[in-house]
Amino acid sequence: MVKAIIAPSILASDFSKLGCECRRMYDLGADWLHVDVMDGNFVPNISLGPPIITSLRKAIPRTEKKLFFDCHMMVANPEQWVPEIAKAGGDQYTFHYESTKDAKALIQLIKEHGMRAACAVKPGTPASVLFELGEQLDMILVMTVEPGFGGQKFMPDMMAKVDELRRRFPQLDIQVDGGLGRETVPAAADAGANVIVAGTSCFTAPEPVELIDYMRDTVNN
Ligand code: DX5
Numbered sequence: 001m002v003k004a005i006i007a008p009s010i011l012a013s014d015f016s017k018l019g020c021e022c023r024r025m026y027d028l029g030a031d032w033l034h035v036d037v038m039d040g041n042f043v044p045n046i047s048l049g050p051p052i053i054t055s056l057r058k059a060i061p062r063t064e065k066k067l068f069f070d071c072h073m074m075v076a077n078p079e080q081w082v083p084e085i086a087k088a089g090g091d092q093y094t095f096h097y098e099s100t101k102d103a104k105a106l107i108q109l110i111k112e113h114g115m116r117a118a119c120a121v122k123p124g125t126p127a128s129v130l131f132e133l134g135e136q137l138d139m140i141l142v143m144t145v146e147p148g149f150g151g152q153k154f155m156p157d158m159m160a161k162v163d164e165l166r167r168r169f170p171q172l173d174i175q176v177d178g179g180l181g182r183e184t185v186p187a188a189a190d191a192g193a194n195v196i197v198a199g200t201s202c203f204t205a206p207e208p209v210e211l212i213d214y215m216r217d218t219v220n221n
């Protein structure tokens, strides 16, 4: 049985206090930090890149806290950034299926750089494109909004995709990203998702500890 992993998306944090915000989420019980890298090309937005990840890794070193940097690469050239993200301190590299011509070679490249390899699909991309890749992947990300912006509405139709992938890959980490919070986590957990990305809901929650615990319990029970 796969276990719950709660990954606050730092896109929803106050960027002027990024280091403190990341530390706060970790202290509140987050398992991973979800780091959204956007290049203004694959998606119509620009967020942050390797220099900021390098600084965050220095601020929260692996020696002090076992903080996992889950890097969601919304970029047009995912091959290009693998060495830099590894060097910056990324632990997992999630590329978009739609952004590469050779997913298998990219998975190999990511692993050669010592990171976990994950593949994301946009809402319009069917689950079937991942059937052949699943065995080589450490995680699949089913987007539950169009990538590019935080604070969008969860797309419940995507749960059929999660269910299909969970049946095929019972042991694989399956992540959902976009619009996850108290109201939507039960559907995601029911469908078989175990890695929950939560941006707006975590960073605006009056009691984030309680929300993180609720999300974890909902997945685990
Ligand atoms: C959207 C990003 C998400 C985003 C989620 O492109 O991939 O990680 O930050 O934000 P919320 O949880 O606010 O929908």
Ligand code: ZN
Binding pocket: 009, 034, 035, 036, 072, 177, 197
């Ligand atoms: Zn994301």
